[in-house]
Amino acid sequence: MLSDISLRLRSLLRHKRVEAELDDELRFHFDRQVEKLVRSGLTRDEAVRRARLFFGGMDQVKEECRDARGVLLMESLFQDIRYGFRMLRKKPAFTLVAVLTIALGVGANTAIFSIVNAVLLRHLPYHDPDRLVRISFNSPGVGLRDVPFSVPELEDLRTRSGVFEDVSTVGGGSVNLTGANQPERLEFIVSHPNYFSMLGATPQIGRLFGPEDTALGYAPVTVISDGLWRRSYGADPGVLGRVLRLDNDAYTIVGVLPPGFRHPGRDGSRDAELWTTAGFSADPAPKPLRSARIMPEAIGRLKPGLTLEQAQARLTAMAIEIRHDFPGDYSPRANWTIAIKPLQEYLVGDVRPMLLVLLGAVILIAFVVSLNIANLLLARASGRQQEMAVRLAMGAGRGRIIRQMLTESLLLSLIGGLAGIATAVGTLGFILHFVPSNIPRLSEVSVDWVVLTFALLISLLTGLLFGLAPALHSTRSNLSLQIREGARSSGYGAKTGRLRDALIVSELAFAVVLMVGAGLLLRTLRELLQENPGFNPTHVVTARVWLPVPNDPKVDPYLSIAHKTAFNRDLLRRMQALAGVELAGITSALPAKPATVQTNYDSNALTIEDRPMQSSENLRAEIIRISPDYFKVMQAPLLRGRFFTEGDEDGKQRVAIIDESTAHRYWTDRDPLGRRLRYGQDPTQPWMTVVGVIKDIKHDGLDVDGVPHIYVSIYQSGENELSVVLRTSLPAAVLEPQIRREIQSINPSLPVFNVSSMNDVIDASLASRRFLADLVGGFAGVALLLASIGIYGLLAYMTGQRFREIGLRMALGASRADILRPILAKGVVLAGIGIIAGVILSASAASMMASLLYGVRPHDPAVFLVVPLLLFAVAMLASYLPARRATKVDPLLALRQA
């Protein structure tokens, strides 16, 4: 094998030398033969004659030797490539168009696939990531998922289950960082000390957490990200041992993580830059209660050799045992269970449908591009039929000709593909700018060999697809006919015609699929934009503030409700006084923004007076704390009762305002005004009286409906996560420095962040939908354009070929309509078949997109009506243009040219 390759290469690379050697070798033999014959008594001339006779044709022997060495295949390949380049250079316009469209198709594929590869396909960047699972506790009996868990339950996972090598709880949220450069608002993670060893992380400098950090509460040490280290400490290795303050608590920096490390979490926790650790229990503290469920989630590493199913079966069984062992802690109706899911699936499961739709769309574009070029090539191939016929007649094998045509196409696709890949690689950073940041793992997007292989494969496949049709077609022609008839009749024959028709029809069908997809997504976006958010977002500027929650009460300036209320009133007074601000309010949660990680789960459970206890288990609502003027700032309509007043403060009667969803769900048949409810099932909690009902506000995103909310006065129920809302006609950028100055003049260590208009907040919540709709819409536009170019090109070519015939018919008195009709009819038939095929294809594929739609059914009649009509209209236009040109043919000219 090796000698084979080296010999072939030698023959190829050192072509001249090898040929000379072959010459020498044969010459030597010949001379010896002559010598021998001379010695046997022949004259020299006679000897030469005999030797020659004996030898046979020298050239033939040489050719056979070359064959034997296996030169032929490679050499002819090089020949084909050289020839291919010549052909491409000869038609620069065609080559440019083809290369550009391929570059577009392959470039788009490269970019999208590099995202799909990083997000969905590549393994998580942790040690042995296949064994990492996310553990969640659910109570399906009362419709609750991801219920928090307690220390004893965590211990059950660790020791009793026997399926985990390691388990770490993961909590965290936002925190105010002071003591570094300037007050900053960061995401932090609090985990068990074994968190890093479970993930297999190693420090860049210093150390990570270990058993020595097991503490009663939070250990006073922290590990920081590479980004924070560079940003705030200038990558100073002396950072170890420095103290920073998180919500006023002091932590010593003990280690810095390497650049690539990210917390395997969703939403904001992905951006965590600080890690702290806590033991959650230790002597001499009393053992935590089983019912003290404070830990939000956990990650575990399965023992080696265990399948997910085996582990899940064991955990399900264990949940039943635990419910049996501690009947007091688990209500029988809740049906409490433990579920595990591969960590990767948990992290990226949400964006999978969106990315797959994108990938599908971009592959369809590659198809359309390919079909379009096939069409161009086929037109050209018809023009080259004579060339091929001559070559066949000269004895070229059919296989050889197919190979040559394919080489040309592949050459084209490779040039275009490389251009596309290069463009995609060069602009990837720029492209990622437009990708919504809520897609996880974007920082890992890069062009690796998987992406390159995929991109090259796509280029080769497009090349093969568009090259095969003309290649096969070129050898199928009738030899003698072609040569005799020459160039003139090498036109739109029946066979080529059918092939080209088929290409156009499939191109149109793919365009329909893309357009239907885009139509559905754009309609979804429009539905969402038209969705009434329940308030008026225009002329509202928002800013966020976080009051620190230190572990040490002595350093907490906002410990009591009185402190918080004083801060809130001061804040509102200062905001109200800003020039250009009409009205100011405060809320604990902005609309159109999903809740952050740090949610107090227990507060979501409710008890409603005069309702039996048993059924109150599934009474839940999101609690939002607001200042009295909040609804007025937001212009949210009050349906009944009253808004909060300055008098609704601590020590007075507790009040609540509910929204329509809450009213419908919990007081279906009664008037909710004056009814009472309270948090959780703790009888010591005070009752709150419902004083008002407002229209639903889309608090959890425009695409989330019917979640019940309860609003309470921020003067009665303190909150650390605050958003200021200001009704003003000034833009956010103008107000930002004033807002920051005012807030930091109350307390200079408070970071002010996310200052933006309410419209931008809503827009940001739609970012990924907009991205998907825009991109698929763009692809659909490209497909529409290519398909219409395809139809136009085909019909223009056809009429061009029939130039003479048309002239003749016009000379014989054919009317304009007679000329127009057959050409238009051709366009109508092609477009009709393509569109029908496309509609059938879309209808069967649309349901795959169901999870990405809102307010639109996958078989939305409007989309399925508008898309075919639009495409048909465009196809008509594309056919009319060449048809009209046909009627302008001057019969005299046409006949004279003939």
Added chain:
Amino acid sequence: MPAKQRIELPQGTLDLLILQALVLEPQHGWAISERVQQISSDVLRIQQGSLYPALHRLERRGWIKARWGISENNRRAKYYELTKSGRRQLEVEKDAWVKLTAAMAQVLGTA
């Protein structure tokens, strides 16, 4: 010169003859054809037209390798020698040939 009846080379025996001719020492093409002719007492004669393609083919398979040397009459000539795998191949082909001829002889003898 019908000194003796010449026999057409049966299909596939050319490779075997070339390999056998190279068993003792490296040879150039002309010497190989001469030697075969001599040893077979002029019964077998290799067509030059098929000798060289066969040599190149065997080289490509890695059974022989070529190198340039000086011939007995002081000219540059291309010498071929057996490689290790060439020797193995020779044994295999020889064995097969012996079996074939023995079987043929047996069949023809008993007929």
